[in-house]
Amino acid sequence: MLPPAQRLPQARELIEMDRYFVLHAPRQSGKTTALRTLASELTAESDIAALMFSCERAKSAGDDYAAAEEILLKSLRQATEWAGWPDELLPPHPWLRAPAGTRFGSALTEWCHRCPRRVVLFLDEIDALQGNSLVSILSQLRDGHNARPGGQPFPTSVVLCGLRDLRDYKVASGGDPGRSNPAGPFNIIRKSLRLGDFTADQIAELYGQHTQATGQEFAKDAVDRVFELTQGQPWLVNAIADETISEMRLTGTIGAGQVEDAKERLIRQRATHLDTLAARLREPRVERVIEPIMAGTWPDTDTSFDDDVSYAHDLGLIRGTRDLEIANPIYREVLLRVLGHRTERFVKTDPHSFVLPDGRFDLPRLLREFVVFWREHGEVLIRQEGYHEAACQIILMAFLHRLANGGGYLDREYAAGTKRLDVLVRWPYTSPEGERLMQREAMELKVWRAGEHDPTPDGLAQLDRYLDRLTLSTGVLVIFDRRPEAPPWKERGGFEQVTTPSDRDVTVLRV
Incomplete structure (x- = not known):
């Protein structure tokens, strides 16, 4: 300690x-x-x-x-x-x-x-x-x-x-x-x-105490990844270390890859801390704060909203009381997984069918399968979802998680006022020469709401910046049409190939 x-x-x-x-x-x-x-x-x-x-x-x-x-x-x-x-x-x-x-x-x-x-x-x-x-x-x-x-x-x-x-x-x-x-x-x-969260240096000091006591080291990239995933939340910092040592029983130097595995295990197990946190999501005052963060919209503020924000902050769900962001990447993932649990039950496709012969992930096929799923279940699932403004994002994230997370990882970024949700699919595979590689596929989710202009131009510019940050040359822009004049559900799901302002090739999916 x-x-x-x-x-x-x-x-x-x-x-x-x-x-x-x-x-x-x-x-x-x-x-x-x-x-x-x-x-x-x-x-x-x-x-x-x-x-x-x-x-x-x-x-x-x-x-x-x-x-x-x-x-x-x-x-x-x-x-x-x-x-x-x-x-x-x-x-x-x-x-x-x-x-x-x-x-x-x-x-x-x-x-x-x-x-x-x-x-x-x-x-x-x-x-x-x-x-x-x-x-x-x-x-x-x-x-x-x-x-x-x-x-x-x-x-x-x-x-x-x-x-x-x-x-x-x-x-x-x-x-x-x-x-x-x-x-x-x-x-x-x-x-x-x-009582503040740990800094990166404090995490290194805490893990260093374990090294002094046992001789087992945490590599610098592991400590950096722990801080990135947890933002210093003390329970998460300790839980990831304990998972690698006590449950995974790793004996050598612990690296960033083992930290990633430990994070996935914690989320799948829905440890008590994460379960307790997730149970708060159905509280009305918590939903008022979290829903616009997931939807990327600005909340309708009134005199009680600041109290709700302070409450969510005191619970540890959000990072601060001014910029509305989820406290850390692990919480971002847990909250979407919890809210998407109902949707996952509707996904019957075999996840292994999306793995190509060379070991890579077949994202184009997944998008085609999502169109079929959306036409069949989307309208019902949106009506059932309590987080109505963020329902489209929650449903697609649940679909992606069900099919991609068996062998890969999903990184999500979202915050109030951004009008988007960014997703990075990371899929490890082995080259014919035996080299371990990582396939990366970036997606951006936008919602076309009543009374608004087509969000495609903004979405392409935002996706361009996201791809630039990831050093990727291609990506996917998904536009959910929630206007009253949107096409009938059975007709949704059109694809088109466009270029971004920086001449990157992008697939646009309208559903």
């Missing part, structure tokens, strides 16, 4: 300043591990008794704030026992009795009155608290914080750790989300801390 001080450079400084603040990050980003280590270091090095405990068990209490208080105090006491602290640092036993709605704050006051050290609390999984229980706990923390100047003992620093950003806790504790008010515990800093 990476040292917590390296990932949370501001946390110790804020604690030393007796601040109350929020630390948030998507699930499985390393928050719990970092805080547990930081708490141990603070307790061992200073006059602080720093404790991390989880609020997760209090989720069952729902709005019953009395039950939530009881569960939290039990969790807190258990955490102190597991920490192995001396008796003088332990909280009172039993806890002080107090009316429901005040018991948690009263217990903290009594503990801080007895403890010879400054008490610092890390409330992990604070998002588990719901409704009135969350409001009650936050209100008691706010009241205790505000009473400290009058001499009331209370934790000198409290860190709320979860998925949510600062704004949500300000609202829940009765504060104004847009103002910074030093009197309120969740208004002390205008911006909460976000």
Whole structure:
């Protein structure tokens, strides 16, 4: 693991300043591990008794704030026992009795009155608290914080750790989300801390620890590929390494090819982290953000859209809150695969029939087969697809995945406002001389919507730039016609050969 001080450079400084603040990050980003280590270091090095405990068990209490208080105090006491602290640092036993709605704050006051050290609390999984229980706990923390100047003992620093950003806790504790008010515990800093993803150097450092311990190396191209695929998402970084070592049981130096194989295995297995992420796609507020990204359109914004964007960002689905992009290439692939699962069940063609005698992939035949598939199933599948604006892209991606992914790879690029989805099919094969080669086929997907001009000229220019970046001389432009005046379904699927502005030969498919 990476040292917590390296990932949370501001946390110790804020604690030393007796601040109350929020630390948030998507699930499985390393928050719990970092805080547990930081708490141990603070307790061992200073006059602080720093404790991390989880609020997760209090989720069952729902709005019953009395039950939530009881569960939290039990969790807190258990955490102190597991920490192995001396008796003088332990909280009172039993806890002080107090009316429901005040018991948690009263217990903290009594503990801080007895403890010879400054008490610092890390409330992990604070998002588990719901409704009135969350409001009650936050209100008691706010009241205790505000009473400290009058001499009331209370934790000198409290860190709320979860998925949510600062704004949500300000609202829940009765504060104004847009103002910074030093009197309120969740208004002390205008911006909460976000545990960031790993940098490329941090991935190299993390994998280097494995090399030091075992002698097994990750080649530089492997580390670079891991960063490219994950963009430093901590769970993915660790999962790819674990897949190569523990599941694939590779013993020599691990290269980029093995990283690619590990990525494919993780996606096929739908590991818990990826499955949990994918389950969010059907939430209405997530769909409002992800659908225009997949469709390449600009979303219809209203006053609540920014909140939905922040929510998707806090979940780790998107990279930032300004440029709407999926967080990393693995998530880009997983999301399209999940949404295209229904379509894949309709694809009955044998994937092996698309392999040519020389081992290459027969893309022209695949496109012809897609026309047949589209005429037969396209109208029904579009009606069934919840992501209606992105339905065409999802269906073609599912078709490609079903037929090309048995021996090759699909790389997808899409983002809000681009009005396209770029696809690269990579197909490994062996030359007659025994040389390992990689066939690459580039495609661009465009949608012709009602009231718009024919997107072909823009599509050819965009495909030209994509081919230039890939150093390819040919490509495919697919135009989905979703206008009311589009030809009947049984007549769709015309091919034509055209040239791009840079005189590249391109196949245009209109469906």
